[in-house]
Amino acid sequence: MVQRPLGNHHVGPDTLLVTPDTAQTELVTAETENLRELITRARYVLFDFDGPICRLFAGYSATLIAEELVKWLDSHGLKGLLTEEERTALDPHVPLHAVNRRHPGSDLVVGLEKWLTEQELKAVPTAWPTEYADALIRTWNAVGARLAVTTNNSPRAATRYLSSRGLTECFGPYVYGRTQNLHWMKPDPHWLHHALNAMGADPSTSLMVGDSPPDYLAAREAGIPFLGFARNERKLKELVDAGAAEWCIVGSLKPVLDHLWDQA
Numbered sequence: 001m002v003q004r005p006l007g008n009h010h011v012g013p014d015t016l017l018v019t020p021d022t023a024q025t026e027l028v029t030a031e032t033e034n035l036r037e038l039i040t041r042a043r044y045v046l047f048d049f050d051g052p053i054c055r056l057f058a059g060y061s062a063t064l065i066a067e068e069l070v071k072w073l074d075s076h077g078l079k080g081l082l083t084e085e086e087r088t089a090l091d092p093h094v095p096l097h098a099v100n101r102r103h104p105g106s107d108l109v110v111g112l113e114k115w116l117t118e119q120e121l122k123a124v125p126t127a128w129p130t131e132y133a134d135a136l137i138r139t140w141n142a143v144g145a146r147l148a149v150t151t152n153n154s155p156r157a158a159t160r161y162l163s164s165r166g167l168t169e170c171f172g173p174y175v176y177g178r179t180q181n182l183h184w185m186k187p188d189p190h191w192l193h194h195a196l197n198a199m200g201a202d203p204s205t206s207l208m209v210g211d212s213p214p215d216y217l218a219a220r221e222a223g224i225p226f227l228g229f230a231r232n233e234r235k236l237k238e239l240v241d242a243g244a245a246e247w248c249i250v251g252s253l254k255p256v257l258d259h260l261w262d263q264a
Contacts, residue, residue: 031247034248035247035248038225038248039207039227039259039260040259040263042140042145043144043145043146043205044148044196044202044205044206044207045145045148045206045209046147046192046195046206046207046208046209047147047148047149047150047210048149048150048151048209048215049149049151049153049157049161049177050151050152050153051210051212051229052130052133052210052229052253053129053130053133053137053158053161054127054128054129054130054133055127055128055130056123056127056157057123057127058126058127059126059127059128060122062090065092065119066089066090066091066094069112069115073095073099078108081098081102082095082098082099083098086098092116096109096112096113096182097182099112100182100183105180109180109182110180113178113182116154117156117157120156120157121156124157124160124164130229130253131252131254132252132257134165134167136253136257136260137170138167139261140170140260143260143263146174146201147170147171147174148175148176149162149174149176149177150176150177150186150191150192150208151176151177151191152178153178154177154178155175155178157177158175159175162175173198174199176191176194176195186215187213187214188221189219189221192208192218192222192224196222196224203222203223204223204225206225207225208222208225209227209229210226211229211230211231211235211239212235212239213239213241213242216228216239216242217242217243220243226248227249227256228244228248228249228250229250229251236251
């Protein structure tokens with residue numbers, strides 16, 4: 001039981017009895033207000049692509065792509081290039097980064113990045129839109145925010161997907177992502193800085209919307225407030241373990257959209 005100073009409606013001299021339920025309600029209210037302010041003050045919004053906007057590999061498994069990449073290395077006599085952990089990773093970026101660490105900027109890395117881009121482009125037609133993402137993007141654009149994509153996927157894949165959903169005009173030219181310079185991928189803030197500079201944005205009036213620790217870490221390094229999207233408990237734990245505050249993580253984009261509608 002918490003005691004707080006109060007002049008009226010009190011038990012005993014100058015104290016108010018506050019139950020744990022009351023304290024919890026006040027905490028939830030404060031966190032909701034913090035989230036509302038985080039969303040409504042953003043004038044520039046940077047979206048990660050695979051996660052907040054869509055599930056790129058919903059119909060074209062990223063795990064199978066990672067396995068194919070490893071098989072390709074094996075078939076070219078490069079089986080010993082990866083550790084066992086890297087060989088069994090579910091994310092194709094893991095073996096790609098591993099090769100780049102050992103042979104940075106090599107023709108091998110260039111070839112693998114090009115191959116991965118082709119797989120991502122093949123995945124676009126079967127990608128699943130994240131629920132409420134299209135409406136959120138259009139609403140944020142309609143209320144005057146300027147939008148960008150900063151992704152570790154190929155910007156060609158992101159651009160093709162946005163075009164398929166009629167969202168190209170919401171982002172304009174501000175779609176940035178993986179190139180053959182893999183060291184620019186998040187958690188490096190390179191593309192976040194690039195997007196801010198291109199839009200003439202101040203980090204303090206910007207917002208990064210992401211679903212992974214690299215998104216959060218890149219935003220933190222760039223001085224950009226962060227809004228986490230966690231579609232399951234695993235994603236939530238990863239973001240919290242990376243340092244993101246739980247109040248700024250949502251399990252659905254609907255409350256974000258609702259706050260924008262309230263502002264409008």
